[in-house]
Amino acid sequence: MSLLLARTLPSPAITGIDYSPGQVRAAQEMKKKAGLDNCRFQLGNAMDIPFAAESFDLVISVNSIKHWPDPVRGLTEIRRVLRPRSRAFIAEVDRNTSPAGLREFADKYCAWYVWPPVMHWCLRNVVFGNSYTAGEATNFACRAGFSAVSLQEVPGPFFLIVLTK
Numbered sequence: 001m002s003l004l005l006a007r008t009l010p011s012p013a014i015t016g017i018d019y020s021p022g023q024v025r026a027a028q029e030m031k032k033k034a035g036l037d038n039c040r041f042q043l044g045n046a047m048d049i050p051f052a053a054e055s056f057d058l059v060i061s062v063n064s065i066k067h068w069p070d071p072v073r074g075l076t077e078i079r080r081v082l083r084p085r086s087r088a089f090i091a092e093v094d095r096n097t098s099p100a101g102l103r104e105f106a107d108k109y110c111a112w113y114v115w116p117p118v119m120h121w122c123l124r125n126v127v128f129g130n131s132y133t134a135g136e137a138t139n140f141a142c143r144a145g146f147s148a149v150s151l152q153e154v155p156g157p158f159f160l161i162v163l164t165k
């Protein structure tokens with residue numbers, strides 16, 4: 001997502017964080033291959049974002065909030081690093097996805113060597129089963145102190161909430 005943004009919006013300075021050194025290394029290699037110099041990647045935990053208050057105009061988090069030990073704390077951290085009246089976009093797989101939506105998703109992305117019933121079970125019970133519903137995420141964002149929280153329609157088995165500081 002960071003590289004896509006860096007390619008699409010050449011001028012802004014983009015910073016990507018992840019608490020996995022492997023993910024940060026992989027992103028740095030992809031950045032080098034893409035020849036982009038308007039983005040950087042570094043280690044950082046969403047529970048304690050390593051930046052000063054009010055240092056970003058926009059925060060985007062994709063498919064990560066379900067892993068955070070305390071989603072309200074992570075969203076509070078995001079609010080802290082945002083400039084006044086700036087926005088955050090938080091996307092994640094929706095635990096309320098219907099069985100048909102899940103099958104459609106699995107059939108599209110399932111690797112040929114994974115037996116579909118195993119993939120469906122893992123998605124239902126592990127990936128989607130450990131995620132949140134759009135309503136739960138909205139509730140976390142309100143508790144994190146955002147002044148406005150709205151739910152956007154997106155294609156596929158995801159929710160996207162837009163939060164304004």
Ligand SMILES: C[S@@+](CC[C@H](N)C(=O)[O-])C[C@H]1O[C@@H](n2cnc3c(N)ncnc32)[C@H](O)[C@@H]1O
Pocket residue numbers: 017018019020023044045046047061062063064067068069
């Ligand atoms: C499913 S991957 C999604 C990666 C990427 N955003 C994407 O959409 O391709 C979830 C990522 O969240 C990271 N992550 C989980 N908990 C985190 C935390 N507390 N702070 C920072 N990163 C975290 C993981 O290391 C992993 O790279």
